[in-house]
Amino acid sequence: MSFENLLIFIPACFALNMAPGPNNLLSVANATRYGFWISTVAGVGRLLAFVGMIAIAATGLAAVLQASLLAFYAIKLIGAAYLFYLAFQLWLAKTSEQEQKRPRVAKSLLALARQEFLVAAGNPKAILIFTAFLPQFVDISEAAAPQFFTLGAIFLGLEWLAIAAYACIGSHLRKWFSESRRQKIFNRICASLLGAAGVGLLVARRSTAA
Known part of the structure; x- marks a missing residue:
């Protein structure tokens, strides 16, 4: 893998990491x-x-996923259903002052990590993005596996920065949304956007997801 390829890959990859989507919205x-x-x-x-x-x-x-219509739509339906479930949960989320001051951190952390995993795993377009994006930067004259490992490690590192960036945005908004009514409005805006993402996932065609 050439250094020139990396210079192209890193900014393109970070733009992909920073693109608004269900997971980044969930981080906020x-x-x-x-x-x-x-x-x-x-x-x-x-x-x-x-x-x-x-x-x-x-x-x-x-x-296999790209070739199998049944597999693609099965994952898509499950992913959309989970986004709708999260939207419903967020719409009805409690916003009392007591809950905001004393969140159930130990239990919530595992639950939130599971949510992040399921939202990402429930989107077949993400797999197809990796299939279409990463191979463009693989030098066919060299072994593919080590290059995928390197590119994947860079992608994950940049994704971690994107997670932190969106969490930082959310943490600053938290101060403004300390009032229960504002928090409720924000929760419902996020719930609506997650629901819209679920609809978008449902209507996405396999040909446009590649």
Whole structure:
């Protein structure tokens, strides 16, 4: 892999990491409720899902997903259903002063990480993005596996920065949304956006997801 390729890959990759999406929206919403560090650490769940997707792309198994209409739509329906579930939960989320001052951190951290994982894993477009994006920077004259490992590690590092950036936005919003009514409005805005993302996932065609 050439240094020139890396100079192109890194900014392009970071732009992809920073693009607004369900996971980044979830990081913002979680940070407004639980704070910067909880939201950032919960992003490990997303990274674990992406590790699996990178492995799938590296082994060529994503071609199975791209070729199988049934597999694509099954994952898509499950992912959309989970986004709708999160939207419903966030819409009805409690915003009392007591809950904001004493969040159930130990239990919430595991639950939030699981949410991040499931939102990422429930989007078949993410696997296809890895399939279409990463291979463009692989030198076919060299062994592919080490290059996928390097590119994947860079992607995950940049994704971690994106998680922190969105969590930082959420943590600053948290101060403004300390009032219960404002928090409720924000939760419902995020819930609506998550619901819209679920609708977008449902209407996405396989040909446009590649």
